[in-house]
Amino acid sequence: MQIRFTKMQGAGNDFVVLDETHGLLGLSAAQYRFLADRHFGVGADQILSVRPAPAPGLDFEYVIHNADGGEVEHCGNGARCFVRYVHDQGLSERNPLRVKVKKGVIELKRLADGRVTVDMGPPVFALADVPFNASGLKPERLNGFERWPLTLPYAGEVPVAVLSMGNPHAVLRVDDVDDAPVAGWGPLIEVHERFPQRVNAGFLQVVDRTTVKLRVYERGAGETLACGTGACAAVVAGIRLGWLDERVDVHTRGGLLTIEWKASDGLDAPVFMTGPATPVFNGVIEVPDHLS
Numbered sequence: 206m207q208i209r210f211t212k213m214q215g216a217g218n219d220f221v222v223l224d225e226t227h228g229l230l231g232l233s234a235a236q237y238r239f240l241a242d243r244h245f246g247v248g249a250d251q252i253l254s255v256r257p258a259p260a261p262g263l264d265f266e267y268v269i270h271n272a273d274g275g276e277v278e279h280c281g282n283g284a285r286c287f288v289r290y291v292h293d294q295g296l297s298e299r300n301p302l303r304v305k306v307k308k309g310v311i312e313l314k315r316l317a318d319g320r321v322t323v324d325m326g327p328p329v330f331a332l333a334d335v336p337f338n339a340s341g342l343k344p345e346r347l348n349g350f351e352r353w354p355l356t357l358p359y360a361g362e363v364p365v366a367v368l369s370m371g372n373p374h375a376v377l378r379v380d381d382v383d384d385a386p387v388a389g390w391g392p393l394i395e396v397h398e399r400f401p402q403r404v405n406a407g408f409l410q411v412v413d414r415t416t417v418k419l420r421v422y423e424r425g426a427g428e429t430l431a432c433g434t435g436a437c438a439a440v441v442a443g444i445r446l447g448w449l450d451e452r453v454d455v456h457t458r459g460g461l462l463t464i465e466w467k468a469s470d471g472l473d474a475p476v477f478m479t480g481p482a483t484p485v486f487n488g489v490i491e492v493p494d495h496l497s
């Protein structure tokens with residue numbers, strides 16, 4: 206089967222975007238993996254499928270698959286690319302857009318300078334909803350928020366903040382992100398037995414109260430150049446732990462994301478993420494039928 210796609214990136218987190226507004230392509234997990242493959246397919250961290258609105262009051266649905274073929278709840282950088290895509294392809298002129306993703310409904314706004322602001326919704330702290338199994342663990346409390354000791358082979362106990370942005374995140378503070386053991390610890394944290402749905406592992410360096418550096422080892426994709434939900438989770442954790450103010454510039458290896466969370470309005474205040482969304486190229490690819 207031949208399919209048309211657009212390759213996009215948001216702060217270096219890259220995507221294959223598919224238009225399914227006129228009918229579903231019915232791709233299998235193996236076919237998503239093929240598209241994401243950097244040697245045999247197009248190459249991407251995630252595949253984004255743009256679909257018609259599933260209910261009145263919504264503009265679209267968009268479905269996200271990780272490079273490993275698994276469907277996921279949310280993708281912050283993908284949300285910004287999705288908005289740019291529907292606008293550039295003439296699928297909608299509306300601004301803002303209300304869009305269904307697996308985690309719920311999100312609102313996305315194109316800015317005059319080409320960037321996009323996403324209302325990511327409130328963070329989730331209930332451990333069962335992350336999900337995280339804390340049974341038998343004794344947390345360290347900082348500023349009224351917990352860090353949990355995660356035991357890693359060879360590394361011993363490392364303290365992580367745990368929360369969900371619709372998808373699960375573990376956030377670990379490091380002194381120097383360029384020196385952080387992302388490749389070594391990332392895969393161990395991703396599949397740690399205390400995270401029954403696996404987890405995205407964020408390595409956070411606090412530069413000052415409004416500036417951080419971040420690297421994320423993503424569930425189902427490995428280390429990416431940026432992770433939007435990871436940036437939100439890291440800033441929310443940093444605010445709750447007393448390290449950060451309510452508006453923070455997050456420097457990733459692929460670009461700058463700005464995160465705002467007005468915790469002073471309550472823990473259920475929405476998180477706003479602003480950043481770039483850039484088309485790279487359009488193409489047509491033959492997707493092998495034997496992978497269906």
Ligand SMILES: N[C@@H](CCC[C@H](N)C(=O)O)C(=O)O
Nearest residue numbers: 280281282372424432433434
């Ligand atoms: N790159 C994304 C997150 C994609 C999903 C994540 N890997 C997961 O499995 O939860 C982002 O920008 O948020």
